[in-house]
Amino acid sequence: ATYDFVVIGGGTAGLTIANRLSENAYMKVAVLEAGPNAEHLPEVFIPGLIGTGQSIGGALDWQYTSVPQANLGGRQIVVHAGKALGGSTVLNGMIFPRAEKEQYDAWGTLNNSTDWSFDALLPFFEKSETVTPPDAYQASNGAKLDLKYRGTSGPIKVGYANYFFEQSNLWRQAAAKLGIPVGSDLTNGDAHAVALASNSLDARNNTRCSAACAYYTPCSKRPNFTVLTNSTVTRILWASTGKRDASGDVTASGVEYVDANGKTQAITVAREVIVSAGTLGSPKVLELSGVGNKTILQAAGVELVVDLPSVGENLSDHVHSWANAFAVNVSITKDVLAANPAFAEQQLALWHKNRTGLYSAAPRSLSLAAPSDLFDTNKLKSLLDNARRNLNDYASQFSNGNTALAKGIAAQHNIALDLYASNKQLPMELNFEPGYSGPTAAGQRPARNYSTVNAVFYAPLSRGRVHISTSNPKAPPAIDPAYWSHPLDIASHVAGLQVARNMLNTAPLSSIYGGEFEPGKDKVNDEQVEDWLRSVAQSDNHEVGTMVMLPKELGGVVDTKLKVYGMSNVRVVDASVFPLPLPAHISSSVYAVAEKAAGLVKKDNNLLTRD
Numbered sequence: 001a002t003y004d005f006v007v008i009g010g011g012t013a014g015l016t017i018a019n020r021l022s023e024n025a026y027m028k029v030a031v032l033e034a035g036p037n038a039e040h041l042p043e044v045f046i047p048g049l050i051g052t053g054q055s056i057g058g059a060l061d062w063q064y065t066s067v068p069q070a071n072l073g074g075r076q077i078v079v080h081a082g083k084a085l086g087g088s089t090v091l092n093g094m095i096f097p098r099a100e101k102e103q104y105d106a107w108g109t110l111n112n113s114t115d116w117s118f119d120a121l122l123p124f125f126e127k128s129e130t131v132t133p134p135d136a137y138q139a140s141n142g143a144k145l146d147l148k149y150r151g152t153s154g155p156i157k158v159g160y161a162n163y164f165f166e167q168s169n170l171w172r173q174a175a176a177k178l179g180i181p182v183g184s185d186l187t188n189g190d191a192h193a194v195a196l197a198s199n200s201l202d203a204r205n206n207t208r209c210s211a212a213c214a215y216y217t218p219c220s221k222r223p224n225f226t227v228l229t230n231s232t233v234t235r236i237l238w239a240s241t242g243k244r245d246a247s248g249d250v251t252a253s254g255v256e257y258v259d260a261n262g263k264t265q266a267i268t269v270a271r272e273v274i275v276s277a278g279t280l281g282s283p284k285v286l287e288l289s290g291v292g293n294k295t296i297l298q299a300a301g302v303e304l305v306v307d308l309p310s311v312g313e314n315l316s317d318h319v320h321s322w323a324n325a326f327a328v329n330v331s332i333t334k335d336v337l338a339a340n341p342a343f344a345e346q347q348l349a350l351w352h353k354n355r356t357g358l359y360s361a362a363p364r365s366l367s368l369a370a371p372s373d374l375f376d377t378n379k380l381k382s383l384l385d386n387a388r389r390n391l392n393d394y395a396s397q398f399s400n401g402n403t404a405l406a407k408g409i410a411a412q413h414n415i416a417l418d419l420y421a422s423n424k425q426l427p428m429e430l431n432f433e434p435g436y437s438g439p440t441a442a443g444q445r446p447a448r449n450y451s452t453v454n455a456v457f458y459a460p461l462s463r464g465r466v467h468i469s470t471s472n473p474k475a476p477p478a479i480d481p482a483y484w485s486h487p488l489d490i491a492s493h494v495a496g497l498q499v500a501r502n503m504l505n506t507a508p509l510s511s512i513y514g515g516e517f518e519p520g521k522d523k524v525n526d527e528q529v530e531d532w533l534r535s536v537a538q539s540d541n542h543e544v545g546t547m548v549m550l551p552k553e554l555g556g557v558v559d560t561k562l563k564v565y566g567m568s569n570v571r572v573v574d575a576s577v578f579p580l581p582l583p584a585h586i587s588s589s590v591y592a593v594a595e596k597a598a599g600l601v602k603k604d605n606n607l608l609t610r611d
């Protein structure tokens with residue numbers, strides 16, 4: 001079969017762009033997705049069942065595993081990512097904020113382009129969503145939309161949960177008391193705030209709205225929109241086996257994949273191939289197709305088509321940790337669901353009956369901490385001076401002998417450090433969870449009620465990589481996020497965790513404080529906290545940057561139209577193109593990038609939209 005556009009990966013970005021391209025009834029669009037359509041599973045559509053059944057840790061999760069992490073006690077870290085139509089939005093936390101304006105503006109600065117900035121992306125954020133304003137109960141629990149910045153007619157349904165824990169209100173007040181400004185819904189580009197984020201859920205029936213729910217299900221009958229599930233792409237096929245055209249570019253002619261029956265198939269592409277297999281999946285597809293660092297491809301036994309040494313480099317990820325305490329004077333926490341199966345059953349029945357109760361909820365208030373919340377002026381100055389003094393050394397260490405990328409990483413670090421200095425970097429998210437969250441399994445901790453502040457490090461300067469090590473498409477890639485390879489990263493994380501534990505005992509949340517459980521009384525000073533963090537921290541599953549949008553001389557893989565350098569008709573559209581790690585939950589930004597990319601592809605192909 002021949003299609004005008006073939007999209008590799010039916011995830012967050014892939015379904016978004018495929019949907020928009022298929023709006024033109026004359027364009028045949030195919031999506032190849034490795035996982036199944038899982039929209040009918042309760043653990044997918046019921047918000048509170050996240051993480052159960054086939055969801056996180058189950059069959060719908062790639063469960064990528066890192067190589068041993070030198071700065072995490074040699075542990076191998078699991079990085080979760082969705083393997084289903086809808087990609088990671090099928091199993092994510094549905095938290096739907098945006099980052100600080102200056103972060104998106106930096107994308108344009110790094111690319112000498114006015115096409116990429118907060119203002120340039122705003123129409124696409126808006127185009128992607130339909131928000132449902134909070135009702136009186138939701139509003140009285142902190143839900144507040146900044147409607148000036150929100151969309152009201154896009155495919156993703158966004159709303160609020162139907163159940164709120166009282167503790168969350170106490171915590172928001174505690175965070176404000178510690179100096180974090182009170183915000184609305186964290187979408188207006190000023191993200192230094194404590195606020196209740198809206199969720200990617202359909203408020204009309206309180207169900208998850210994944211990329212499949214938003215961009216596939218309503219349009220699945222379009223005759224020109226073909227989605228093949230359980231179909232894993234093995235490589236891109238090249239016209240004349242990779243021969244270059246007059247401009248020196250190679251042209252993709254099709255895509256090879258293994259179908260649901262395990263049979264190798266090929267489809268032909270008339271116009272463009274769009275790679276949307278995610279930050280860890282997209283480099284693998286390109287490398288298996290002969291595009292990447294020639295030494296790495298040679299070692300893996302793959303014939304070189306285009307030598308593009310930054311493919312798979314520049315990987316970064318957010319790092320997750322916790323401070324938790326026993327909760328007293330509260331009757332309901334999430335712990336009760338696990339401890340009392342009859343209560344859990346009753347709550348699930350409530351969800352089925354009228355969409356309320358604990359299972360209607362994935363509500364999460366967030367607070368984003370700026371450097372001024374974490375460090376005193378002298379400490380921050382000395383950390384930034386040190387980072388600036390050694391900037392080129394770190395850039396060259398993280399770029400693995402790739403001199404262009406070393407310049408690109410140095411440019412990223414310069415901007416990131418300026419943002420730290422102007423208090424526009426938001427290195428830590430501190431969010432409240434009314435129940436136990438942490439590294440100790442049930443049964444090995446006291447069976448009590450807990451409060452947790454999740455402390456997530458958001459602004460990595462560290463960069464690692466993901467590469468294939470064999471030409472066998474079944475083998476997982478070798479993933480090295482190189483967590484905390486830069487001293488500012490671990491310093492920010494330690495400072496953030498200290499604030500997190502302080503929050504738990506700050507009024508009015510202190511009224512339910514029954515003593516700290518973790519990190520624990522024996523971890524008082526920063527060194528002790530740092531040691532503990534190294535032994536427990538996990539991925540926050542926000543990996544980005546491995547097919548980075550940067551000028552070629554700064555080690556970029558794609559240009560500002562998301563076209564891969566050296567290719568006439570291949571683009572990458574997913575979180576892997578982000579030019580800087582984004583200090584936020586990133587799905588709303590992935591959607592906005594994909595919406596923008598759809599416009600770029602349509603323009604380059606002279607496509608008018610005909611529904």
Ligand SMILES: Cc1cc2nc3c(=O)[nH]c(=O)nc-3n(C[C@H](O)[C@H](O)[C@H](O)COP(=O)(O)OP(=O)(O)OC[C@H]3O[C@@H](n4cnc5c(N)ncnc54)[C@H](O)[C@@H]3O)c2cc1C
Nearest residue numbers: 009011012013034087088092093094095233281575585587
């Ligand atoms: C557990 C978890 C919780 C999260 N929580 C939140 C949250 O609350 N809020 C938020 O904003 N973000 C959250 N995120 C992050 C966010 O969901 C992702 O960053 C985002 O969805 C990634 O979009 P993407 O298009 O880059 O990749 P994905 O959505 O992951 O899509 C990639 C797709 O490509 C497919 N694929 C890969 N390789 C191949 C191949 N060879 N052939 C065919 N198909 C292939 C995959 O199966 C997948 O469907 C979370 C992520 C996880 C994993």
